[in-house]
Amino acid sequence: MIYTVTLHPAMDKLVFVNGFVPGGLNRTDKVVFRAGGKGINVSREVRRMGGKTTAMGFISGATGKKIARMLLEKGVPCDFIEVPGETRTNCKIIDRKTGQCTEINEFSPRLSASDLEEMEKKIRTNVKPGDVVVFSGSAPVDTPKDVYRKWIGLARDQGALTVLDADGELLLEGVEGHPTVVKPNRKELGVLLGKSVDIVTDDVIRSVRAFLTDDMRMIFLTLGPQGAVLVERDNVIFTPAPDVNVVSTVGAGDAMAAAIAVGLSNGYPASEIMNMAVEAAGRTISEDQDM
Numbered sequence: 001m002i003y004t005v006t007l008h009p010a011m012d013k014l015v016f017v018n019g020f021v022p023g024g025l026n027r028t029d030k031v032v033f034r035a036g037g038k039g040i041n042v043s044r045e046v047r048r049m050g051g052k053t054t055a056m057g058f059i060s061g062a063t064g065k066k067i068a069r070m071l072l073e074k075g076v077p078c079d080f081i082e083v084p085g086e087t088r089t090n091c092k093i094i095d096r097k098t099g100q101c102t103e104i105n106e107f108s109p110r111l112s113a114s115d116l117e118e119m120e121k122k123i124r125t126n127v128k129p130g131d132v133v134v135f136s137g138s139a140p141v142d143t144p145k146d147v148y149r150k151w152i153g154l155a156r157d158q159g160a161l162t163v164l165d166a167d168g169e170l171l172l173e174g175v176e177g178h179p180t181v182v183k184p185n186r187k188e189l190g191v192l193l194g195k196s197v198d199i200v201t202d203d204v205i206r207s208v209r210a211f212l213t214d215d216m217r218m219i220f221l222t223l224g225p226q227g228a229v230l231v232e233r234d235n236v237i238f239t240p241a242p243d244v245n246v247v248s249t250v251g252a253g254d255a256m257a258a259a260i261a262v263g264l265s266n267g268y269p270a271s272e273i274m275n276m277a278v279e280a281a282g283r284t285i286s287e288d289q290d291m
Contacts, residue, residue, distance in 0.1 A: 004134045007139040008108050012089075012092055015028055020095040037057065039135075041251050083112070085109025092104075149173045152164065161180040163261055183222060183256065225241050241278075252284050255277075
């Protein structure tokens, strides 16, 4: 089983335009409403790849209930915790001409200490040896920055493998929990190393390797148009970006995280996980997204 945990879910409103003009009049080509949040995106892709998954996280109000219904209608099981307030709606303006996405994100309801404790209980109760748990995305205001570190430890105590895909302090604290795989993009890699990274050099690889432990097996670097690099203690794999027509880059990183989780769940070698991740990202960025 692959569990995903989303602290910061959303209803994504995907607005497609042909040539976005900032400050000008833009007419929509297509509008799609889709259950969003990084963990939810991962669960959706795992299901698409034939994996067994459950999306966990926090939902609020009518929008949260609609997200749960949308996922269930598409065959994605979910086990959400309801909290007061209203789940946010995020607008993503996707320019078909350039493939660029402009995002306008709302705030999420705050999570109380008792809300977080309830999620800890779910992890202890549901997660079994051999499962994979994906912790990804940002967190509502005032959420403790060590939340992923604590939950990674809980999942590991249950015998599960873990994937971390986060930024800022959530990432810096999270790696201290020694997740099985960390998946930073270029910006997040800069946070991890404490300096900006323009290209992945041998020195960068050595710095990345310093984070690896017996528990943390891989660091999977996603570099957008420059491809991806998977770093293990005694192995480095580079793969160029897929040669596809880019419709939108929304969800590409989450598709890669899903492939990583599926690969871990099936015990695949690093080379197979890399191939799956790049293929999943290529499929995601080259097609319209309608869920």
